[in-house]
Amino acid sequence: MSELKSYQNYNVGDQLDEITQVVEQTMIDAYADASGDVNPLHIDPEFAKTTFFGRTIAHGLLTLAFVSRVLSAWNWQGWAYGGELNVSFLGPVYPGDSVRVSGEIDEIVERDDGIYARCQLACFCDERVVVKGFVICKISN
Amino acid sequence: MSDYVKYSSMSEGDDFLDPVPSFEVTKECVDKYIKATNDGTKELAVDDEQGRRVAPPMLAAVYVIDALRTRVGPPGGIHAKQQFKFHRPAYIGETLFTTAQVLKLYERKGRNYVEMTTETRNQHGELITNGMITRIWGKEG
Numbered sequence: 001m002s003e004l005k006s007y008q009n010y011n012v013g014d015q016l017d018e019i020t021q022v023v024e025q026t027m028i029d030a031y032a033d034a035s036g037d038v039n040p041l042h043i044d045p046e047f048a049k050t051t052f053f054g055r056t057i058a059h060g061l062l063t064l065a066f067v068s069r070v071l072s073a074w075n076w077q078g079w080a081y082g083g084e085l086n087v088s089f090l091g092p093v094y095p096g097d098s099v100r101v102s103g104e105i106d107e108i109v110e111r112d113d114g115i116y117a118r119c120q121l122a123c124f125c126d127e128r129v130v131v132k133g134f135v136i137c138k139i140s141n
Numbered sequence: 142m143s144d145y146v147k148y149s150s151m152s153e154g155d156d157f158l159d160p161v162p163s164f165e166v167t168k169e170c171v172d173k174y175i176k177a178t179n180d181g182t183k184e185l186a187v188d189d190e191q192g193r194r195v196a197p198p199m200l201a202a203v204y205v206i207d208a209l210r211t212r213v214g215p216p217g218g219i220h221a222k223q224q225f226k227f228h229r230p231a232y233i234g235e236t237l238f239t240t241a242q243v244l245k246l247y248e249r250k251g252r253n254y255v256e257m258t259t260e261t262r263n264q265h266g267e268l269i270t271n272g273m274i275t276r277i278w279g280k281e282g
Contacts, residue, residue, distance in 0.1 A: 082226070
């Protein structure tokens with residue numbers, strides 16, 4: 001395995017195109033319906049009041065759906081066919097929050113079966129980091 | 142008898158899902174997921190070269206959680222970390238089977254954590270996704 005600074009149109013330090021998505025309770029409810037994950041922490045304000053958070057929070061995996069949108073736009077083939085995602089959920093997303101998803105290539109490596117880029121990922125609600133991690137995607141055979 | 146899985150009932154190395162649940166990738170569930178997550182990825186709107194329609198990679202969040210929901214923890218549990226490797230997207234019309242194994246159980250700051258590995262294959266045994274999920278177990282009443 002050898003490390004590269006750039007490969008074709010990919011360079012260490014490149015920023016992925018960001019997206020910002022407002023998350024309202026209606027979106028959380030729709031995600032609960034689509035995913036079947038009806039944990040009351042997400043959809044029942046009365047139950048959520050009794051929890052550490054004090055109000056409903058979005059599913060962490062809804063936030064990852066926004067990450068997937070960014071990665072699909074950046075490199076569909078590498079993301080959908082072999083992409084490796086590794087993230088931690090660091091804070092809640094509340095109804096009304098705007099989630100900004102950003103990413104930056106921090107490593108390009110040559111492996112036996114191709115060239116891979118690793119991107120550092122972060123999701124923010126204002127300045128608060130709610131998801132952090134990285135993804136590794138193939139960028140060339 | 143509680144209707145959820147007690148933390149104390151799990152052991153490292155346990156197969157968590159027995160029997161292994163199945164998940165039908167229907168057009169309806171994929172469309173609902175795409176709409177709920179506001180995903181405009183163009184590859185999701187057209188058939189591939191073999192005439193198949195792919196699901197978003199992060200539909201894994203639905204079929205894996207759907208499988209894990211067959212044995213739920215107490216209400217209020219939350220997602221702490223997630224790893225996925227997407228071997229390929231699922232196709233509409235496939236039937237998926239997800240297995241899960243308890244990898245690690247530990248306590249941190251008074252909270253119980255459960256790490257599980259998951260593996261999803263289709264009806265022909267083809268590997269679709271594998272991953273690792275870390276959940277903070279809800280408080281048991």
